[in-house]
Amino acid sequence: MSAHPPVSSPFKFLDAYTAADQSRFFGRNAEQKRLVELLFRSRLILVYGPSGTGKTSLVQCGLAKAIPASDYFSMPIRRRGDLRQTLVTTLTGMLEETATTEPLALIAECIRYALRPIYLLFDQLEELFISGTAEEQTWFAGFLKAVDQSSLACKIVLVIREDFLAYLYGFEDQLPGLFDFRMRVEPMSERNLQEVITGTFSQIQDVRLVDEPRTVRLILENNRSSANTFQLPYLQVYLDRLWRLENEKEPEPPVWITPALVEQVGRIDDVLEVFLVEQKKSITDRLPPDEQPAVSTILEAFVTYEGTRREHRLASLEENTGLPVALLVPVLGELERTRLVRRDDDTYELAHDSLAKVIDKGRSAEQRQINDIIRRLKDAYREYTEKKQADDLLLPPRRLSEIQLYETAIQGELDRSLSKAESAEKWKYIEDSREFHRREQRRELEEQQRKNARLKRTVAFVSVLLVVALASVWFAVDQWNKTNRTRIVLQADGMDPVQALVTVAVAYEQDPNDLNRKSLYNHFYNHRLYSSKLELNGTAIRGIDYSFDGRSLLLVAEDNMVYRRSATGEPLGDGLFIPGRYLSVELSGDGRRVVALVEPGKLFLGDLESHTLQRMGNDSTINTATMSPDGQTVLTTNDSGLITIWRTDGSKPETLKSMPPVELAGYSMDGRMMLTVPTLSDADSEVNLNKKIQIWDRHGKHLLDSLTMPDAVLSAEINADGSMLIVSTMNGRVFRWDRTTRKLWPLQLLNKNFLFPEVKFSRDGQRLAAAVGKVVYWWDAAGKVLDTLAYERRIRTVELSPDGQTTLIVVDTDVELRDANKQFKGKLSHTAAVASAFFSPDGKTILTHTEEGKVFLWKLNDERLVELPHLEGVRDFDVSADGAFITTLTDANWIYVWNRAGAVVDSMATDSVMDRVLASNDARTIFIINIGKDVSCWNRQDRRLIGLTGEVADFSDDHQVLLTRTKTGKGLLWNSKGQQIDSIPISLEDKSAFLSDNGQELLLRSRNGKLYFWSRADRKVIELPGKQAAGTISPDGASIVGLTVGETDVLSVWNQQGKPVATYPLKTVRLSEGYRLTAFRVSPSGEEIMILLSGENQAFVWSRKTGGLSLFNHNKVVEVAEFSPDGLLLATLQSEGQSIWWSMNGQRLLEWVGAVNQYRFLQDGSVYYTVQNNRVSIWPGPNFIIPWLNQHISATKRRTILDDVRDQYKLQTSFWEAIWQSFRD
Structure with missing residues (x-):
């Protein structure tokens, strides 16, 4: 078979652009600038996008075009069988002589040799996950970490297909910031493709475009897919086809590309498939009939079962295809000549990923099904090994049946595509799955046989007795x-x-x-x-926005319809259709109009009341569009840096030609000023931003202020009154500029390597927040770090409420709310990852948007509860019997009295440090206990504060009776008005005291364990027998219960006359011997007794019904435990603020989210109170959730x-x- 001489095409065809092609590289100016910006900010950059979007050309040619070669030395790297070996080979190849093979040492030598930074461009990284081993992937993650943490003048660019991006998530443990500096290469817009076509032809000497606008338009129309998108590889093949057709007619230059020629070639929906078929036919026609199938066999060998490219050497290709070398060599030569296959040294591969997809698409249905089975097998095996070979991750019977159908073909494909060890591991996984299901089938059969036997007996019994x-x-x-x-x-x-x-x-x-x-x-x-779920009849929502006044919401649907809703989510009229691919959409301040910027840079104004749409001007190069807060004007910038102010009333727009071209422009929050960053005029302007910020009046006529930053400006925002700016610079630093004092403060960085991509600030600029990786940072107005908060998962974004008092933190599917003291305020849960979340302009509502296109509206004030906010932490609180009044004591020693609705009805400051507060049922009298246990009585009616005699010893649960102990040990009883009502006939010295719920009975325990009972009714002091570790009175006051110390712990029960009623051996000495009891209480029903020991991680509950002692195990020391008023649950509080609810049989019912300092049930159980730092929350009690639900929904x-x-x-x-x-x- 003779080869024809190669035809030299002037087009790149399927080859990537390299540094040598700078003059022929067009259409990626914005991406070049973004890539350079990321390289200036980080040493590790991630570039990803769909196949065929030009990622390789961007990093190889676009980077070389944007940065002078004297500033860096780029080294493109492909895996080529083993990534580590390829890296070492590439690095040593640059050096004349070296003795080391360690990658980091080689990089250091290369830097010294090149006398400039090294850029390692790891291209087509998906090959590492398609063909690489787990060990190779682990090594690469460690290598990236080592370079990232080193001081080497080396930057790394990872280039990967978008559908393999998820494989990099496994690297996040070693590289937490891997996704912080990433860039998605989007498919080219129509405007950029026009630039590519005209620019490409302008650089080819012997090719001419005739009637350029029409010819270019026809080329684009003929290459537009049914999905209204363009494929770069298809376009290159199409241009090559035009050139070849005209060159064949007239070989002498120049070649004329005319509209007629484009119309003659016409529309080719699958131009790459047509090209592949033509080249295969041209090669096979020159082969003998028995050798013609070899072309398809060889091409298929270059495609994996996943539809991606696969490299081969001649030996591996011979083994894989079974074809002789004598046939392989000439066929490979022809495939290389027709540019279907590329050769690099001794390695062959397809010219582009797009060819692999076309070849994979042309496979037989059976082969595609086999490939699909192998793909699923590989994914299942990977998950099986990652999850420590759990049985539930073995292959299900359905998958095993599919494998059995094509078992020989699958085993052969595994042997060809994998090493012997890897193929054996996959097949062992299949056999283990089969054996597991065989065991399960035997077990189910035996179980079914047992069930059948039982069923027979049951049927016989049922036949006799119908009942x-x-x-x-x-x-x-x-x-x-x-x-x-x-x-x-x-x-x-x-x-x-x-x-x-x-x-x-x-x-x-x-x-x-x-x-x-x-x-x-x-x-x-x-x-x-949530207060409302916003839906559009099943259509996904892709964008949301508030109007400036917060009275209206904008919903942008997936079908290019925009809708307006009220602040509560109610529909406001029909939607409006705006054609094109949206770049930005904004709602006017009054919620009536919407401005949309669509590709390639067209501006539309829509009226949501009259449902009319008009295009604003004829400029198709607009980059940004911002509506003023009053909705009267729209500010735009175009490719030339010109600012135009459009009026929404239809009057003539004004282009600010007197203003220098700008890189950035926007309105202030109040719309009274315009903020701009001028464009540099020197030759490096495409990769640098100006350091200057300018502030103009809203019309752009008068320069009001300006500032030169230490580094190039990336973004700038101005606060509500224009007194303060937050400026982000190229090097990742963020500054706060106070225009009043002229001071420029950098935000404090706890780690110099942290770069803050976006900083949020309150409306007054006094509080700032940002998230980096898994940590939230807060700063004050001077840029000093106020606080940080770390999470276990990566934080997507943070937002500050307009008043700066609430922070919204988005983590996967949850949105957490934190107050100014970073205390937990609630969680907004979703069923899918949250794409965006932000506060309304008035800060009263929150709008969240999930990645699956659902939108939820939430009120900031939680409808489930009433909050009592304080400026300081709450030290103690008390509640009246009917819940009408709540009394709180703060760390600043202020006392507040609140009503049920959450309003303060009275307050008083105390002079000394207070520890406890008690209130009468009507809250007219407040008892205040200081840290020395001295008691004062505050009569709110006459505003008097009177000290009571003695220190507090105990008080009744209904707060009607208070017991004090004098220095001489005398016990005094006081009523809720602060009046003495009785005295105790026995000394309280060296005794602990316990009042019954109504305060009419008293139980005393001496240091040696003796119990003394006294009742106000019969006035007798009764000494109870034995030595007791603890004692208490039942809630009804009828019984006394003691924990008797002996050879074994025993619960002893007496009546009010001191006569034994019952004893219950606990068969343990755990509770009394060598332990100090901190709580010993009887449940409201009298059927359970709760016991707490000092320093223990358990609470104990004894049940009269079972006679057993149950352990309630905690992670931390249990500090407080309390029965609910109905006795159906036990509420505990362990150290570090974790509050837990338990059923009486020891089951955890609720673990409160957020730290709790104190809690309390209202006596009837209808209300539950919690204290969390400076907030007291009033919740419906557990038995009142259903009534609350019936009332609110x-x-x-x-x-x-x-x-x-x-x-x-x-x-x-x-x-x-x-x-x-x-x-x-």
């Missing part, structure tokens, strides 16, 4: 209902907060078991409820929510519905 049969049916229905409710409750974790709460509430009402109760508590207390709305849940999650709500569905199936 038992009916009872069994009822039991089956009941069990099905319980199981189904459990299944529904477990699925609630995947629902949005309102759906979940309504769903679990129904399950709890039907069956209030511990699981349903736990789910109800968790979804009510630990998850905020109507029955009609709940039914609608349940119907949506049932449809969305395919739930069955009744046994008979399941039977009917089974019958239909």
Whole structure:
């Protein structure tokens, strides 16, 4: 077979642009600038995008075009079999002589040799995850970390296809900032493609464009896909096709590319497929018939089963295809001549990824199915090994059946594409899966046989007794209902907060078991409820915005419709269609108009009331468009740096030609000023930004102020009154400029390597916040770090409320709210990752938008509770019996009295340091206890503060009686008005005291363990027998309970006359021998007793019903424990503020999110109070969640929510519905 002489094409065809092609590289100015900006800010850059978008050309040619060669030395690197070996070979090849093979040492030598920084360009990194081993991937992650932490003058650019980006998430443990400086290479816009075509032809000497505008337009129309997009490889092949067709007609130069020629070639939807078919045919036609299949066989060998390129040497190609070298060599030569295959030294590969996709698409249906099976097998095996070979990650029977159908072909493909060890590991995984399912089948068969035996006995029994049969049916229905409710409750974790709460509430009402109760508590207390879910009849929402006044919302739908909603989410008229690919969309201040910037730079103004749309001007090079807060003007900048002010009333626009060209421009928050950053005029302007900031009047006529920054400006924002600017610079630093004092403060950096991509600030500029990786930072007005907060997961973004008092932190599917003291204020939960979240202009609502296109509106003030905010931390609080008044004591020794609605009704400052506060039922009298236990009585009516005799010893739960102890040990009783009502006939010296709930009985315990009981009714002091480690009085006052010390711990019970009622041996000495008890209480029902030991991580509850002692295990020391008023749950508080609710059988029902300092139930259980630093929160009690839900979500709305849940999650709500569905199936 003879080869024809190669035809020299002037086009790059499928080859990437290199540094030598700078004069022929067009259409990527913005990406060049962005890439250089990232390289200036970090030593590790990630470039990704779809296949065929020109990533390799950008980093090889675009970078060389943007940065002089004297400033850096680039080294492109491909994997080529083993990435480490390729890296070492590339580095040593630059050096004349070296003795080391260690990569970091080689890099250092190369830097010294080149006398400038080294840029390592790791291209087509997806090959590492397609063909590389786990060890090779682990080594590469460690290498990147070593370079990142070194002082070498070396930068690294990772280039990877977008569909392999997820594989890099495994590197984040070693490289937390891997995704901080990333760049997505988008498909080229039509405007940029015009630049590519005209620029390419302008650099080819012997090719001419005739009627350039029309010819270029026809080329673009013929290459536009059905999805309205362009493929760069297809365009290059198309241009080459035009040249070849005309060159064949007239070989003598120049070659004329005319509209007629473009129309003659016409539209080729699959130009690359056509080219591949033509070249294959041209080669096979010159081969004998028996050798013609070799061309397809060889091309298929260059494509993996995943549809990507695969490299081959001649030996591996011979082994893979089974073809002789004598045939391989000439066919490879022809494939190389036709530019289908590229040769690099001894390595062959396809010329471009796009060819691999075309070849993969042309495979037979059977081969594609085999490849799909192998892909799934590889993914499943990777997850199986990562999760420590869990049985639930073995292949399911369905996958095994597919493998068995093509077992020989799959095993052969595995042997060809993988090493022997890797292929054996995959096949062992398949055999292990088969053996596992065989064991499961045997176990299920044995279980089924046992069930069948039981069923036979049951049927025989049911045949005799019909009544038992009916009872069994009822039991089956009941069990099905319980199981189904459990299944529904477990699925609630995947629902949005309102759906979940309504769903679990129904399950709890039907069956209030511990699981349903736990789910109800968790979804009510630990998850905020949105006020509105914004939907567009199933169409995904891709953009959201508030109007400047916050009265309207803008929703941008996936189908290019824009809609307006009220501040509460109600629809305001029909939507408006705006054609094109949006670059930006903004809503006017009054919510009536919308301005949209669409590719390639066209500006549209829409009226959402009249539903009219008009284009503003004829400029198609607009880069940015910003509407003024009053909605009267639109400020735009174009490619030439000119600013134009458009008026929304239709009057003539004004271009500010007297103003120098700008790089950045925008309005201040109030719209009274214009902020600009001029464009540099020197030759380096495309890679540098100016250091100067200018502030003009809103019309751009008068320069009001200016500032020169230490480094080039990336972005700048101005606060509400224009007195302060936040400026981000090229080197990653952020500055605060106070225009009043003329001072420029850099934000304090705790780590010099931290670069803050975006800083948010409050409306007055006094508080700033930003997130870097997994840490949130807060600064004050002077740029000093106020606080930090670390998370276990990466933070997407943070936002500050306009008043700066609340921070919104987005982490995956959750949005956390933190107050000014970084205390937890609530969590906004979503079912998908949150793409954006921000406050309304008035700070009263929050708008969140998920990646799946759903939008939720939340109120900042939580509807579930009433908050009592304080300026200082709350040290203690008390609640009146009916909950009408709450009294708080702060760290500043201020006392506040609040009503149920959260309003302060009275306050007083004290002169000394106070520790406790108690209030009468009407809150007219407040008892204040200082750290020395001295008691003062504050009468709010006459404003007097009177000291009581003695120190406080105890007080009754109803706060009607207070017990004090004088220095001589005398005990005095006081009523809620601060009046003495009785005295105790026995000395309280060296005794602990316990008053009954109503204060009418008293129990004393001496140091040696003796108990003394006294009742105001009979006035007798009764000494109880034995030595007691602790003692208490039952809630009804009828019984005394003691923990008797002996050979074994015993609970002893006496009546009020001191006569023994019962004893209960606990069969342990754990509770009394060598331990100090901190709490010993009887439950409201009298059926349980709670015991706490000092310094222990457990609480103990004894049950009269079971006679057993249950342990409630905690992670930290248990400091407080309290029964709920109905006695159905136990609330505990462990050190570091973790509060937990338990059922009486020891099941955890609720773990409160956020640290809790104190808590308390209202006496009737209707309200639950928590103290979290400086906030007191008033919640509905656990038994009042359902009434709250019925009050706040109507029955009609709940039914609608349940119907949506049932449809969305395919739930069955009744046994008979399941039977009917089974019958239909």
